[in-house]
Amino acid sequence: MNTSSHIALVTGGARGIGAAICRALADCGHRVVVTDIAAQGASALAKEIGGESVAMDVTSANSVSQASEQIAREIGAPTIVVNNAGWDNLMPFLETDEEFQNKVIAINYTGPVRVCRAFLPGMIAAGGGRIINIASDAGRIGSALEAIYSGTKGGLIAFSKTLAREFARNQITVNCVCPGITNTPLIKEITANNELAGRGIAAIERNVPLGRMGQPEDIAGAVVYLASEAASYVTGQTLSVSGGISMAG
Template identity: 40%
Template structure:
């Protein structure tokens, strides 16, 4: 089908060394994009990039404005910006550490704001661009133990919708993708402390399985194509039916 290729487009995926980020990077590369895997974990970012044609890795620490600025200087013109990186610290809100709030705010919301401010002007000047913010179904519906995480990820909704309005005339779209329960190494590590947790979560999902990184990546990649050029300002869940709107 026409409109599903990204040949020649430069795509940045933050948190690209992780499970979901690597799947997004792989799908974008398969559509012809030149992918830049941006991650604080440069060795694993380089490993992920090595397996993709035309991909490269660059370091960025979203909690450090100077690092974000250096990344912006190093990356060059960017057509697609996928904000996938995130930090989650699970703890009941009344027992949570404000220092943890600060870290999650810096990585989950301030970092995307800073990076978008650097790269969006180039997209608008060239008359084409895609912004995709990976948030969380926990930010849409709430999630026990993730009050600060949900708050910072929910901030992406307002940012994405505002940018959708401000950049529309330059043919830049801005959307949010919200993964639900997804089978990642992080979830498996958490489940080690609670045997049976993964099966319990899966039973509560209408489709009766956890999501996979590929489930999330497929939607992100589609939103970056010309077939999705008339979709902007939207928040879409990939949750197996946990969240329905």
């Protein structure tokens, strides 16, 4: 990590927090690879920021392996990897069924595990790197109506700390950013037809000490820091970007 420009891969980069991360990393001079299951959105954003785009569904082993081979062949080894793709819908735990549970686990937990497994060897060969996993405050402190999601994000935090220990010797740092409620298309979709979720999210928003909902750019700022030279001695950490709604003890 001793040059200023890196190949930076972002999952779920087509919209929301991922798109803001892609724009911010491109602004830092990195060559950004926008990956997403939504290939058209990824390609449009890549054009806008002068980066590359590759279709990649993090829930599919084949898709991740094909994308990683294509990236290695056509672009090079990413030394910054941001696991941002994620999904949820809010509902009481007893209303969740196995299909929903498996989908949440596949996108939010197995996906990042698969992506780390695919891109860590390239980082090791390059002599270092940064993995930044977008978890959630739900994974630190729990969140009503998000039992499965909270479990996946808590798992992602523990997984990240373990990778941080295992790959420190390779000069690879692994950290988590935990957004609070952030204004993205996902939040709009969750609240559109779900009154209970809408009320819950509005209540959280009213209680944010800094007095507003987070914006995708707020999260991107933390990612830029963790990807920067300034953070080269920071690993295994979990940074909440939530306007103060949760504060680490």
